[in-house]
Amino acid sequence: MARVVVALGGNALLRRGELVSASTQRDNIRCAAQALAQLMADGHQLVVTHGNGPQVGLLALMGEQAGKGAFPLDVLGAETEGMIGYVLQQELDNAYAGPAQFATLLTQVEVDPRDAAFSVxxxxxxxxxxxxxxxxxxxQRGWAIAPDGNAWRRVVASPRPxxxxxxxxxxxxxxxxxxVICAGGGGIPVxxxxxxxxxxxxxxIDKDYASGLLAAELRADAFLMLTDVSAVFTDWGTPAQRALGDVSPQALAALDFAAGSxxxxxxxxxxxxxxxxxLAGIGALADASAILTGKAGTRVSADKS
Incomplete structure (x- = not known):
């Protein structure tokens, strides 16, 4: 049995262009739970993390529209950990046929207040x-904003965990x-x-950095980052784009990839x-099991060239 930390990307909760709603979120989480249940059926012990960007933004807007002012981001992070964790825990329990216990844990993640990210x-x-x-x-609101693909979004500080x-x-x-479902949205920053x-x-806090720290602290056998693309690509978005399969950390470090994604x-x-x-794997949610068996996604390990 392998110990696997699985980080669910935003596509597990909300696909680009979808409205942030309880029903849409549950439908997407139900699909994610089925993929996770298959990993459990394969005999793996899971620790699950997830994103929360759209949900944090929605709660902040709701607070402002109610005329009471938005709660600080650490409180919104805690709210979304509970909200998303509840649905994910329930759908996992529904999807997995065998005996199992699930728990959602509010997770505080320490950051350095002197981190340069607070100024950028x-x-x-x-x-x-x-x-x-x-x-x-x-x-109107004193936000920092930045392009996100063809659109624009609010951006906030993202210190390292x-x-x-x-x-x-x-x-x-x-x-x-x-x-265990924990460190949702990168954890509650403290x-x-x-x-x-x-x-x-x-x-x-960036979910992937926090999830990687979690996986290392737990001495996990594998760390999966499941997203809405099938692998890591070089020359993404160009006619020369190419999917990477088995690759070493040294080979990846020599390449450039899109910041923030x-x-x-x-x-x-x-x-x-x-x-x-x-082993670290990056790929599509539906390919979770195949990534671990070397049949899909990008797989990073020390012995690959």
């Missing part, structure tokens, strides 16, 4: 806008054969004060492999 917001959250609407909202505060709790649950206490910070996945994969010697 880069993490997209919330819905997509036209450039005109995005600039208007930025002026330093430590997962609940790591021992996760280990205890895993020792009891519990499938910083340690000079007196040793913790406080939430206004940021969103594939680049964090590649970095997280390489870091995990270099730290643990395990």
């Amino acid at each position: 917001p880069s993490k997209p959250v919330g819905p997509i806008y036209t450039e005109g609407d995005a600039r208007r909202l930025a002026d 330093v430590r997962i505060l609940e790591i021992e709790v996760i280990r205890l649950l895993m020792a009891q054969a519990v499938t 910083a340690q004060r000079s007196d040793g206490t913790y406080v939430g910070v206004e940021a969103v 594939m680049d964090p996945k590649v970095e997280a994969a390489c870091d995990f492999v270099n730290r643990t010697g395990g």
Whole structure:
């Protein structure tokens, strides 16, 4: 039995262009749960993480529209961990035929308040806008905005994760054969004060970096990042694009990938492999089992050229 950390990309919750709604989210999570249930049926022990960008953005807008002001991002992160984790836990329980226990854990992830990311917001959250609407909202609400494909979105600080505060709790649950859903949206960002206490910070941690740290801390055998593309491609979006199959961290480090989309996945994969010697996989949600058996996706390992 392999211990596998699975990071579900945004497509597991909301596909580009879809409205953020409870029914759409559940339909997509139901499909994700079926793929995860197959991994469990194959005999693997899972720890599951997920994205939360659209949901955080929606909750922030709802707070503002209610005239009460938006909650800070750490609180919104906690809300979405519970909201998404509940549906994912329920659909996993429904999809898996064998005996199993599932638990969703609110997960605090420590960041360094001196991280340079706080002065350069880069993490997209919330819905997509036209450039005109995005600039208007930025002026009204003091947002930082940036292009996201052909659209525009709000961007916030995305510091690197330093430590997962609940790591021992996760280990205890895993020792009891519990499938743990944790570190949703990269975890709840917190910083340690000079007196040793913790406080939430206004940021969103990249899910792939946090999931990679989690996988390394758990000494996972494999770390899967499941998204809406079938593999990592060189020359993406050009006639020369080519899918990568088995590849080493050194080979990937020599290539350039899109910042904010594939680049964090590649970095997280390489870091995990270099730290643990395990296997990292990037590919489509439907190919989860095939990635582990070497039949699909991009597979990063130390012994591949």
